[in-house]
Amino acid sequence: MKSITALFFLFCFLVPSALAQLRFGFYGRSCPRAESIVANVVANRFRRDRSITAALLRMQFHDCFVRGCDASLLIDPRPGRPSEKSTGPNASVRGYEIIDEAKRLLEAVCPRTVSCADIVTLATRDSVALAGGPRFSVPTGRRDGLRSSPNDVNLPGPTIPVAASIQAFAAQGMNVNDMVTLIGGGHSVGAIHCSLFQDRLNDPAMDRTLNARLRNTCRSPNDPSVFLDQRTPFVVDNAIYGEIRRQRGVMRIDQNLGLDRSTRGIVSSFAQSNPLFRKRFAEAMVKMGRIRVLTGRAGEIRRNCRVFNNGR
Numbered sequence: 001m002k003s004i005t006a007l008f009f010l011f012c013f014l015v016p017s018a019l020a021q022l023r024f025g026f027y028g029r030s031c032p033r034a035e036s037i038v039a040n041v042v043a044n045r046f047r048r049d050r051s052i053t054a055a056l057l058r059m060q061f062h063d064c065f066v067r068g069c070d071a072s073l074l075i076d077p078r079p080g081r082p083s084e085k086s087t088g089p090n091a092s093v094r095g096y097e098i099i100d101e102a103k104r105l106l107e108a109v110c111p112r113t114v115s116c117a118d119i120v121t122l123a124t125r126d127s128v129a130l131a132g133g134p135r136f137s138v139p140t141g142r143r144d145g146l147r148s149s150p151n152d153v154n155l156p157g158p159t160i161p162v163a164a165s166i167q168a169f170a171a172q173g174m175n176v177n178d179m180v181t182l183i184g185g186g187h188s189v190g191a192i193h194c195s196l197f198q199d200r201l202n203d204p205a206m207d208r209t210l211n212a213r214l215r216n217t218c219r220s221p222n223d224p225s226v227f228l229d230q231r232t233p234f235v236v237d238n239a240i241y242g243e244i245r246r247q248r249g250v251m252r253i254d255q256n257l258g259l260d261r262s263t264r265g266i267v268s269s270f271a272q273s274n275p276l277f278r279k280r281f282a283e284a285m286v287k288m289g290r291i292r293v294l295t296g297r298a299g300e301i302r303r304n305c306r307v308f309n310n311g312r
Helices: 034-048 052-067 096-109 116-130 162-171 176-187 208-218 239-245 252-257 264-272 274-288
Strands: 191-193 225-227
Touching: 034 052, 034 096, 034 116, 052 096, 052 116, 052 176, 052 274, 096 116, 116 274, 162 176, 162 252, 176 239, 176 252, 176 264, 176 274, 208 225, 239 252, 239 264, 252 264, 264 274
Parallel strands: none
Antiparallel strands: 191 225
16 A cells, blocks of 8 residues: 555645636647646556555645645755755655656647646646546646745644644635545545554544554554545545544544534534535635645746756
8 A cells, every 4th residue: 555644734825816817728728738638647647556646635735835836845855955855744745756747748749838836736636536536627827936945844743633723724714614625535545654643543532443453554564554534545535524423533633623613513514415525625625726826927837847947
């Protein structure tokens, strides 16, 4: 099983002026095949590895959290010049080769036209649909950032209290519904290392059967990982919310969403209705993808997603 550490994320401020410059079908004239090229790359990879949905979701969330959705996470570190990739929270982010392949094909037909930030957004959207999640359109027109520093990375752990999470999301323009939707939806296809949920294994309220199974798995060496959604680990659906209601949430933050009075009603609603979850997840993903984007003449369109155009 591919190891994806706990998915969790906060978000940056929405910038109204930037929102106005993103639009659906942005590449309709400048690169008509842009979205289909990305979709084909993702589909080919998904046929070999269904875990890429979790990888791409995590990549987009980690990128958008730090400096907005500007592909700053994709920059490779260099001697004497670390990047966001250099930090512990991002050490296990994977899927960069998918973005690289899409960028290579796009540069061949539409040089310096499609941003790496848009490729990440489109690839993640496409992987969600392939994993049984909702199909939805995303606005494009993002530009790539000019900074990638480990000093900017501040990703919280999986035990953050619900109240602190709500406060952080509210400060970033995201509401409680967005938070519950994105955390649960992201974790519906994620996995976590045993070392990151020891607090749950020691929780007497956790479902006994699940607890015993997880303890058995975690006895293995090299810090194994387990699925966050024990029912449908490769499907973006509402199953994880039902698991949470039965004290079968693996991560502390997931389980607390089902216990806290401010979020348990939303968890219950999603557990009872996959159509409702799908609708809200699509809306929240589009909203998240608009966070602090660069548009117009800001930033750049990278030729190589791993390197700034000036070679810095």
